[in-house]
Amino acid sequence: MKWLSSAVFQDPQRAEKEKIRNLFEQYNAALLQDEGEVAAEYIDSRTLKYYSEALQKVIHADRATVESMGFLDKMMVLLIRHRASREEILSFDGRSLFIYAVDKGMAGKNSIPNNSLGRIKIVGDFARARALSRGRWTPIFYHFYKEDGTWKIDLTSVLAGGGLAFKKAVEKSGIEENEFLFMILEMITGQKPGPEI
Secondary structure, three states: OOOOOOOHOOHHHHHHHHHHHHHHOOOOHHOOOOOOOOOOEOOOOHHHHHHHHHHHHHHHHOHHHHHOOOHHHHHHHHHHHHHHOOHHHHHOOOHHHHHHHHHOOOOOOHHHEEEEEEEEEEEEOOOEEEEEOOOEEEEEEEEEEOOOEEEEEHHHHHHHHHHHHHHHHHHHHOOOOOHHHHHHHHHHHHOOOOOOO
16 A cells, blocks of 8 residues: 555545546647637537537527527527528537537637636536636636546536626626627627628
């Protein structure tokens, strides 16, 4: 037993926590490089399900349905409709939609250099870590799940916090939500969106 380091006895989950930190860093590095195929290797089944459901909204949601969506879902639908051709949209599945979003720089990579993970807590095949921004606590928690023996990131765990942040930004801007959304779409794509989206 002498060959085991004392650190293992202090925190038997240390190796697993290190895997999660490495996963988080590799995922963020893929986002920064707009490498959708690489980033897709790090996301879990819940995230893929979210993108599959989002794709169905992109394809089928009418104006009233889009208007009733939460801010982030609405932004996803409008952004994909604005950025991708009809042929591209119809060729997607959940995974390829995620890859497209990352490849086109639509995955919110601007905040990545300031983001890190706080203390990681693991319970079985689930882990949770508070998101830090510039070393400060945020109200957002990242969730991770071990799937087929490998840790994956659950991006749906941060959507609620992101939605609240955007809602506050809309209120602070003093303009109507759709106008704010169209302004963001134009900033992201460099093209003014039309009402057809």
